[in-house]
Amino acid sequence: MTDKILIAFKSIGKNKNRNFLTMLGIIIGIASVICILAIGDGFAHTVTKGMGNHNTRNKVILQWEPTSDYNTDGGFTQNDASVLEKVPGVDHVKLASSIAEAGAKVSYKTKTASIGLNKQPKNLKLVKGTYFTMTGASNGIYISEDLAHKLFKENAINRLISVDGTIFVVQGIYHISNMNYRPDAYVSKTIFKQLFASQISRDQAKLYVQPDANKKQVGKTAVKRMKAMGEQKQTGKYSVSNPDAISKQFTRILNDITYFIAFIAGISLLIAGIGVMNVMYITVSERRKEIGIRRAFGATSSDIRNQFLIESVVLCIIGGVIGIILGYILVSIINAFLPFKADITSYAIILSLSVSTAVGLIFGFIPSNKAAKSELVGLLKEE
Amino acid sequence: MLKVTDVKKAYGKFTVLEDINLEVADGEFLAIMGPSGSGKSTLINILGLLDQSYTGEYLLEDKNYQNVSDNELSRIRGDQLGFVFQNFKLLTTYNVYENIEIPLIYSKKAQNNKQELIADVIDKVGLTGKEKNRPSELSGGQQQRVAIARAIVNRPKLIIADEPTGALDSKTSKEIMDIFTKLNKAGTTVIMVTHDSEVAEYAMRTVYIRDGHLYNDEKSVKNHD
Ligand SMILES: Nc1ncnc2c1ncn2[C@@H]1O[C@H](COP(=O)(O)OP(=O)(O)OP(=O)(O)O)[C@@H](O)[C@H]1O
Ligand SMILES: [Mg+2]
Numbered sequence: 001m002t003d004k005i006l007i008a009f010k011s012i013g014k015n016k017n018r019n020f021l022t023m024l025g026i027i028i029g030i031a032s033v034i035c036i037l038a039i040g041d042g043f044a045h046t047v048t049k050g051m052g053n054h055n056t057r058n059k060v061i062l063q064w065e066p067t068s069d070y071n072t073d074g075g076f077t078q079n080d081a082s083v084l085e086k087v088p089g090v091d092h093v094k095l096a097s098s099i100a101e102a103g104a105k106v107s108y109k110t111k112t113a114s115i116g117l118n119k120q121p122k123n124l125k126l127v128k129g130t131y132f133t134m135t136g137a138s139n140g141i142y143i144s145e146d147l148a149h150k151l152f153k154e155n156a157i158n159r160l161i162s163v164d165g166t167i168f169v170v171q172g173i174y175h176i177s178n179m180n181y182r183p184d185a186y187v188s189k190t191i192f193k194q195l196f197a198s199q200i201s202r203d204q205a206k207l208y209v210q211p212d213a214n215k216k217q218v219g220k221t222a223v224k225r226m227k228a229m230g231e232q233k234q235t236g237k238y239s240v241s242n243p244d245a246i247s248k249q250f251t252r253i254l255n256d257i258t259y260f261i262a263f264i265a266g267i268s269l270l271i272a273g274i275g276v277m278n279v280m281y282i283t284v285s286e287r288r289k290e291i292g293i294r295r296a297f298g299a300t301s302s303d304i305r306n307q308f309l310i311e312s313v314v315l316c317i318i319g320g321v322i323g324i325i326l327g328y329i330l331v332s333i334i335n336a337f338l339p340f341k342a343d344i345t346s347y348a349i350i351l352s353l354s355v356s357t358a359v360g361l362i363f364g365f366i367p368s369n370k371a372a373k374s375e376l377v378g379l380l381k382e383e
Numbered sequence: 384m385l386k387v388t389d390v391k392k393a394y395g396k397f398t399v400l401e402d403i404n405l406e407v408a409d410g411e412f413l414a415i416m417g418p419s420g421s422g423k424s425t426l427i428n429i430l431g432l433l434d435q436s437y438t439g440e441y442l443l444e445d446k447n448y449q450n451v452s453d454n455e456l457s458r459i460r461g462d463q464l465g466f467v468f469q470n471f472k473l474l475t476t477y478n479v480y481e482n483i484e485i486p487l488i489y490s491k492k493a494q495n496n497k498q499e500l501i502a503d504v505i506d507k508v509g510l511t512g513k514e515k516n517r518p519s520e521l522s523g524g525q526q527q528r529v530a531i532a533r534a535i536v537n538r539p540k541l542i543i544a545d546e547p548t549g550a551l552d553s554k555t556s557k558e559i560m561d562i563f564t565k566l567n568k569a570g571t572t573v574i575m576v577t578h579d580s581e582v583a584e585y586a587m588r589t590v591y592i593r594d595g596h597l598y599n600d601e602k603s604v605k606n607h608d
Contacts, residue, residue, distance in 0.1 A: 005489070014476060105448035293472055296433060297533070298461015300454045377434045383470065 008311040011283070012318070019315055022279045025272025026319030026359060027326055031354045032265035034344060035334065036258050037351065042342035043254055060219045062205040063098070063241040064232060074232040075203035083229050084205055087222045089213030095202040095279025101183040102196035108161045115184035117163070119192035129157050129172025134188035141168035142186040163187075166195060180383040181222050196335060204241070245285065272319070273363035280312050280367035291371055292379030305372035312364025313357055320356030324349055384409045384572045385430065390439035392425055399425045401595045404438070407574060409540075412567045414583040415576045417477060417592035420455060423576045424469065424545055426592065431464055431543045432456055444540075461490045465534030467544035471526045474516040479505070479529050480514040486537045504532040508562055524555035531562055535571070542566065544575040548582050560585045 010017050062084070062233075064075045076084075081093045101116040120142060134140045141161065143254060148156040148170075156170050168187065176182045187196075209218050219240035226238040284291070291304055310371050324344075331342050384407045392400040399422045407413055417423050429435040431440060435449055435456075444463075448456060465486075473482050480501060487497050505511055508528040518526050527547060534542055544563070548556035556579070564585055567573045575586060584588045591598045 010476075253545065290474055291471065293474060294489070295457070295484060296431075296460060296466050296468075297486040298537075299458055300457040300489070302454075303457075303489060377428055380428075380468065380472070 002272050004310055005314060007307065008314040011287075011311055012315055014128065015283075018279060018282075022272070022275045023319035023363065025268045025275050025314065025323065026316055026356060027323040029265045029268035030320045030323025031327040032261045032268065033082055034324055034348055035330050035342075035353060036265065036343035037340070037348035038331045038344050039254065039261075039334065040258060041345055041348070042338070042340050043251070058093065058208060058211070060207045060209060060215050060240045062207060062219070062222055062226065063072045063239050064205075064226075064230075064236045064237070066236045068235070074235050075201040077202075077231045079232055080203065080226065080232075083225055084207055084222055087207065087218060087225060089209050089218045091208045091210050093208070094206045096204045096206055097200045098203055098204050102192070102199045104164045104185075104199075106147070106151070106161055106163045106182045106185070106255045106321070108159065111151050113147060113150050113184075115163075117185045117187060117192075117196060118183045119136070119189045120186040124172075124174055124186070126172040126174050129170075131172055135190075136188070137194070138188045139166070139168050140171040140188065140190070142172045142174060143170055144182065144184045145173055145175050147184045148331055164195070173185045199341075204238075259278060269359055272316075275313055276316060276359060277363040277367060279315075280308060280364050281370070283311070284367050284371040285309060287371075288374065288379050289372060289382040292376060292382060295376050296380060301372040305368045308371050309361065309364050310369035312368065313324055313360035316356040316360030316364075317353060320352050323356075324352050327352075384411065386440075386442045386445075387430070387543060387545060388440045388442075390429065390437050390441055392422075392429065392434075392437040396521060399595055400437070402431075402573055403597050405590065405597060407572065410567070410570055410572055411588065412490055412573045413562070413575070414586035414587045414589040415574065415592060416583055416589055418578070420558065421592045422595050423592055425547055426597075427543050427574060427576055430459055431466055433466075440592070447532065454570070455578070457489070461486055462492055462537060463540050465537065465539035465542045467527070467530050467534045467542065467547050469545040469549060471518070471523075471530045471535075471550075473516050473529055478515050478517055479510060482518070482529055483533045483536050485533060489539055501532075504536045507535070507565075508532045522555075523550050527555075527559055528562070531559070535566060537569065541572045541574065544573065546576055546578070548577065548579060556582055 063075075066074060075097075076095050078095075081095055084093045101118040104115055104117050104247065105366050106113050120134065122133070123262060126142070127143070141163070143151075143156065143161075151161065152159060156173060159170050160167050161170060162168075163185070163208070173180070175277060205222075206223060207218060209215055223238050223240060227233060230238060294307075295301075328344060331344055335342055385405075386407075387403050387405040388451060390400060390403040391398065403426065415426065420483065425434070429437055430443075431456065432443070441449070442446065443459075448459065460535075474485075483501050483504060487500065505514060508531050510528050510532065513525065518529065521529065529546070529552075531544075534544075542563070547563070548559055551559060555592050557577055560582060563573055563575065573586075575582075577583050589600075591600070
């Protein structure tokens with residue numbers, strides 16, 4: 001077998017230019033296949049990861065939105081929650097907030113500012129000070145660089161500031177990059193709960209549904225009841241929030257792109273296949289003398305068919321390998337523009353090589369068969 | 384070795400061979416002579432199992448091959464027969480060694496000692512040192528030696544040569560004929576087409592073709608005229 005593949009390489013090498021042009025279609029086709037699969041896989045990976053976080057499977061989220069920008073306080077009350085719990089299919093209800101931070105007024109001497117504030121996260125990178133998890137009713141506070149600039153001319157560490165009338169000691173300063181949203185200040189978990197949590201409007205009601213419930217129906221009924229009985233129905237609107245909406249739209253765009261690339265891949269592979277068939281026809285008619293000689297010295301007609309089939313497959317696999325490399329380069333470029341990482345899996349490589357092999361076999365078959373079936377005496381008259 | 388009885392071959396209405404009767408014994412060296420277009424190549428194509436479309440009976444070693452599978456025909460061609468064609472018929476993009484190797488690729492006979500066999504026949508035809516050369520880098524006589532080496536590398540019982548000296552000068556022709564004589568002495572049956580009566584002298588026996596008919600001596604050809 002290896003010697004037969006070597007013969008194929010040799011024959012292909014004899015017509016490098018012609019064969020390279022033939023391979024172009026396969027190269028483009030396979031590169032497209034690699035791109036499609038990489039984008040698809042990368043996206044599926046991201047979405048499923050995101051799904052894990054949302055865990056929207058067993059719940060319907062109701063959203064309250066204020067009708068006016070000036071009146072942002074409001075949302076769902078405990079009464080609303082009990083009403084919602086009676087919606088058929090609902091197991092239990094939890095109220096939550098889509099905005100996880102509380103608003104507060106901060107002042108230092110004569111300067112004041114309105115800020116958003118939250119309980120401290122586990123880890124935070126500081127530009128000044130040291131970060132640690134504050135316990136109990138600690139009055140430490142971490143503030144953003146921007147806020148520090150607003151309040152202090154210079155060193156802010158260990159200065160005392162008032163937040164909604166309570167005094168805090170600045171423990172550290174952190175930077176907010178454009179990429180990451182952060183509130184303007186962090187306080188300890190306990191303090192946040194005691195002083196600020198109640199301010200956060202509960203604008204979300206999470207309806208945990210029973211396993212067999214129809215989520216759509218539950219959402220509809222819940223919105224209807226809130227419209228009728230919701231305590232904040234005057235100041236805001238109720239709706240079912242759909243955390244998948246963005247990703248759905250994104251999927252649609254991606255699907256369009258994928259179909260487009262798949263279309264290109266299909267067309268290139270078809271054209272490539274026809275090119276392969278053409279070049280194999282040319283090869284076979286150019287090498288009638290060789291076929292005759294091989295036949296006279298013991299080659300069976302299936303030996304001849306296999307020789308040309310192997311040649312056609314090797315041609316396509318070389319094209320496929322170049323296509324995979326080109327695909328890899330393209331995917332690296334595409335990755336610079338995508339919000340997730342497109343990945344070339346071993347599955348994509350195996351599929352590409354299989355497709356190349358299939359193109360070689362399918363489009364090489366008729367010419368190879370022609371070579372195998374040619375009449376021997378006629379072949380031996382060729383010079 | 385072989386027996387031909389009443390073989391007839393026609394292309395449509397055009398009859399090339401008619402009433403051919405011929406018997407060749409094991410170890411014989413037969414020359415076939417005749418003018419151009421008389422059907423010499425046509426006859427030896429039949430003898431060499433390259434052409435199956437004829438009527439009449441042809442037995443090679445008492446076996447009729449007219450209706451056997453392509454696989455079996457190919458195996459016999461590869462293992463039992465050796466061809467030397469008109470105009471050498473070498474693969475121009477392969478070197479001497481690779482040209483001679485061709486019959487071994489398809490034979491089950493020699494898989495382990497390929498190199499040995501090839502070196503042996505290269506030595507026999509006097510081409511040692513030319514293994515890596517392409518046919519275009521060889522003289523006509525040397526190319527014909529490659530063709531002979533290729534024909535004998537699988538140790539065939541029967542060698543069929545079509546005008547082996549057709550393209551060569553008389554000195555080179557003699558060297559080539561010496562190789563055939565040696566092979567024949569070693570036990571190989573040789574059937575050779577030639578139109579050169581000097582070359583035909585090397586054979587034990589000569590038959591003549593004229594207008595598709597086979598004659599056993601030149602006199603009968605003349606009588607026919
Ligand atoms: N495929 C074919 N179709 C029709 N006629 C053919 C075909 N092949 C050969 N012939 C005819 O058969 C006749 C014998 O041809 P063949 O090749 O056997 O001649 P030859 O004796 O070998 O001649 P030369 O010495 O020139 O090689 C010729 O007249 C040729 O025109
Ligand atoms: Mg001839």
